Amino acid sequence: MSTNRHPLELLVRNLELRAPLPEEDRNAVLALSYTLRTLEPSTYTIREADPPKLCAVLVSGFAYRQKLTGDGSRQIVALQIPGDALDLQHLFLNTADHNVQMLTRGEVAFVPREELQELARSRPAVGHAILVKISVEASIFREWLLNVGRRESRARLAHLLCELAIRLDAEGLAEDYGYELPMTQEQLADTLGLTPVHVNRTLKTLEAEGLIIRNKRNISFPDWERMRGVGDFNQRYLHLEPQTPEQTI
Amino acid sequence: MSTNRHPLELLVRNLELRAPLPEEDRNAVLALSYTLRTLEPSTYTIREADPPKLCAVLVSGFAYRQKLTGDGSRQIVALQIPGDALDLQHLFLNTADHNVQMLTRGEVAFVPREELQELARSRPAVGHAILVKISVEASIFREWLLNVGRRESRARLAHLLCELAIRLDAEGLAEDYGYELPMTQEQLADTLGLTPVHVNRTLKTLEAEGLIIRNKRNISFPDWERMRGVGDFNQRYLHLEPQTPEQTI
DNA sequence: CGTACGTTTGATCTTTCTCAATAATGGTGG
DNA sequence: CCACCATTATTGAGAAAGATCAAACGTACG
Numbered sequence: 001m002s003t004n005r006h007p008l009e010l011l012v013r014n015l016e017l018r019a020p021l022p023e024e025d026r027n028a029v030l031a032l033s034y035t036l037r038t039l040e041p042s043t044y045t046i047r048e049a050d051p052p053k054l055c056a057v058l059v060s061g062f063a064y065r066q067k068l069t070g071d072g073s074r075q076i077v078a079l080q081i082p083g084d085a086l087d088l089q090h091l092f093l094n095t096a097d098h099n100v101q102m103l104t105r106g107e108v109a110f111v112p113r114e115e116l117q118e119l120a121r122s123r124p125a126v127g128h129a130i131l132v133k134i135s136v137e138a139s140i141f142r143e144w145l146l147n148v149g150r151r152e153s154r155a156r157l158a159h160l161l162c163e164l165a166i167r168l169d170a171e172g173l174a175e176d177y178g179y180e181l182p183m184t185q186e187q188l189a190d191t192l193g194l195t196p197v198h199v200n201r202t203l204k205t206l207e208a209e210g211l212i213i214r215n216k217r218n219i220s221f222p223d224w225e226r227m228r229g230v231g232d233f234n235q236r237y238l239h240l241e242p243q244t245p246e247q248t249i
Numbered sequence: 250m251s252t253n254r255h256p257l258e259l260l261v262r263n264l265e266l267r268a269p270l271p272e273e274d275r276n277a278v279l280a281l282s283y284t285l286r287t288l289e290p291s292t293y294t295i296r297e298a299d300p301p302k303l304c305a306v307l308v309s310g311f312a313y314r315q316k317l318t319g320d321g322s323r324q325i326v327a328l329q330i331p332g333d334a335l336d337l338q339h340l341f342l343n344t345a346d347h348n349v350q351m352l353t354r355g356e357v358a359f360v361p362r363e364e365l366q367e368l369a370r371s372r373p374a375v376g377h378a379i380l381v382k383i384s385v386e387a388s389i390f391r392e393w394l395l396n397v398g399r400r401e402s403r404a405r406l407a408h409l410l411c412e413l414a415i416r417l418d419a420e421g422l423a424e425d426y427g428y429e430l431p432m433t434q435e436q437l438a439d440t441l442g443l444t445p446v447h448v449n450r451t452l453k454t455l456e457a458e459g460l461i462i463r464n465k466r467n468i469s470f471p472d473w474e475r476m477r478g479v480g481d482f483n484q485r486y487l488h489l490e491p492q493t494p495e496q497t498i
Numbered sequence: 499c500g501t502a503c504g505t506t507t508g509a510t511c512t513t514t515c516t517c518a519a520t521a522a523t524g525g526t527g528g
Numbered sequence: 529c530c531a532c533c534a535t536t537a538t539t540g541a542g543a544a545a546g547a548t549c550a551a552a553c554g555t556a557c558g
Binding site (some may be wrong): 065078098 | 340380394485494
């Protein structure tokens with residue numbers, strides 16, 4: 001699970017996916033101080049209503065953002081993969097409006113919030129990369145809203161599986177779009193706004209149609225193009241190209 | 250419909266709701282150049298896949314953000330009210346990932362994107378205010394995801410009506426939480442992930458329960474506390490308090 | 499090898515959708 | 529001001545997707 005590389009290198013690579021950084025800025029990110037910790041599944045890194053104090057970077061493993069209704073049902077509003085920073089959504093807010101929990105066991109590097117903010121201030125390229133990342137996460141929220149609000153269960157599930165394939169692939173964590181899906185069907189249900197029973201049936205449908213192959217929690221796609229079609233998946237919303245900052249003359 | 254005040258004053262007030270600005274910064278915002286135009290309902294101000302060139306500020310009227318599935322169903326992913334800037338979500342992205350359209354007729358001030366970005370760069374307080382606004386919008390996306398994914402139609406509709414009441418009230422556009430709802434039931438349906446028929450029935454239910462009073466498109470709440478309860482509404486996610494920037498020592 | 503957790507399946511129920519028709523409303527041209 | 533048209537709201541009846549309840553089956557792990 002652990003790497004012997006610098007833990008923050010993953011963050012750099014993650015940021016550089018959309019906003020390449022000059023050598024100096026890259027090194028400045030790597031020079032941030034951090035504490036590395038291994039967290040067990042379902043450990044909270046942020047709790048709703050708390051003031052965010054640290055900025056956590058996911059080094060290995062998976063995490064999710066979650067909100068609860070008054071009567072206790074849960075909606076998972078985001079999935080985070082290695083390299084993602086978990087607190088950017090709260091970097092400019094005083095109070096957390098949702099919870100972040102580990103999905104699997106994983107390593108998290110805690111960076112002092114102030115240090116990161118200072119870095120963003122003093123190094124425009126880093127600041128820009130962070131803003132791009134925040135904006136892309138917001139874009140994913142919008143697509144999920146479309147997914148949950150307007151796609152039937154089969155397309156909805158297929159869309160999520162496609163998104164994970166592309167995001168993991170972009171980080172070099174998928175092989176030929178196949179990957180290990182680290183979620184129970186109950187967690188999938190809470191992500192998709194469905195029940196676990198229905199997720200199970202929908203998974204079986206996709207499987208029966210030859211759209212996915214499951215081995216334990218391993219998912220692969222025998223016919224990616226058809227899968228993309230079923231999931232109505234267009235990756236534009238992931239903004240997976242360099243997002244160049246506007247140049248001031 | 251039009252005001253004789255400076256159109257950008259609304260933007261300033263909107264930003265200052267969460268991030269008070271020093272006099273100088275306030276004036277700098279007001280000094281931005283702009284073109285004021287009146288737009289008819291359903292006019293696009295941003296189109297998916299286009300590069301955002303201008304930054305539009307809603308001066309009067311309402312607008313919405315929208316995405317479509319491949320088979321043409323629509324999900325409204327955000328509602329914008331007077332004072333809102335319509336392009337902050339794309340300020341750091343090269344390509345629009347959703348559409349923005351006018352909901353009602355209204356006035357829009359178009360500000361050159363570069364000028365706004367330069368202002369954000371040169372005036373940290375303005376930059377901070379913009380980042381807070383972007384972050385709050387993302388928070389609203391998350392709450393909507395919870396709303397659409399995990400609340401039944403009655404609570405879901407009630408929640409949206411509560412949110413609009415609070416947001417409009419914060420801008421001084423509601424009276425005792427009552428307001429004119431400028432949406433057709435079809436638009437409400439596309440916002441909530443429901444069908445127009447079901448929205449109609451759900452509205453009637455709320456009305457029959459004495460939770461709302463409707464006069465044409467005017468909505469008021471005879472018993473706000475009960476309504477809040479039914480909508481499972483907690484306004485924390487709107488972050489309606491000053492979001493103070495982290496201080497560097 | 500037993501316990502806890504996750505998956506799978508069946509039967510039935512409910513919410514919400516679909517289809518279709520009717521009524522209201524607002525705006526327009528005469 | 530009135531008749532007409534397009535849009536929006538309302539209502540009913542029936543269908544369907546997805547939820548609920550309950551049980552059985554697997555699997556991992558102490």
